[in-house]
Amino acid sequence: MKKQITKCLLLGTVLGFSLTSSVALVWAQAKAPVQQSPGAPTQVSDQELRAFAKSYVEFHKIRTVYEPQLNVAKTPQERSRLEQEAVAKFGAALEREGLTMERYGALFQTVNADDRLREKALKLIEDEKAKS
Numbered sequence: 001m002k003k004q005i006t007k008c009l010l011l012g013t014v015l016g017f018s019l020t021s022s023v024a025l026v027w028a029q030a031k032a033p034v035q036q037s038p039g040a041p042t043q044v045s046d047q048e049l050r051a052f053a054k055s056y057v058e059f060h061k062i063r064t065v066y067e068p069q070l071n072v073a074k075t076p077q078e079r080s081r082l083e084q085e086a087v088a089k090f091g092a093a094l095e096r097e098g099l100t101m102e103r104y105g106a107l108f109q110t111v112n113a114d115d116r117l118r119e120k121a122l123k124l125i126e127d128e129k130a131k132s
Helices: 001-015 022-031 044-070 076-096 101-113 115-131
Strands: none
Touching: 001 022, 044 076, 044 115, 076 101, 101 115
16 A cells, blocks of 8 residues: 555656646656755655645645546647646645745655655655545
8 A cells, every 4th residue: 555655656746637837847846856965864844744745635636626627628728727727726725835836846856755754745645635
């Protein structure tokens, strides 16, 4: 189960659904290698990790709503409207948690590069899923 969740954490946001605009930045950052000096301490507070977990769960809720609609969009205009709507909802979710798209992407990278943080994040994500 943990292996499946880890795979979801590693691939879910990277593959995600194809939103343009600022969400593309999150995907690009999530795919990019983490640039930390060896042995550098990872600076992620428990509060930020909780915000990340909540945002991650919210992203996947938004994705389940919009991905099917995007797949059947009949015109580029309809697809663009749906993408903008989804981006706005994700942006609002991040804002509620005190995060920006850039910080979310940086947290995603950091969590995936640090086994200890990834385990903590997975637990928080599972706890958050259980609440919703």
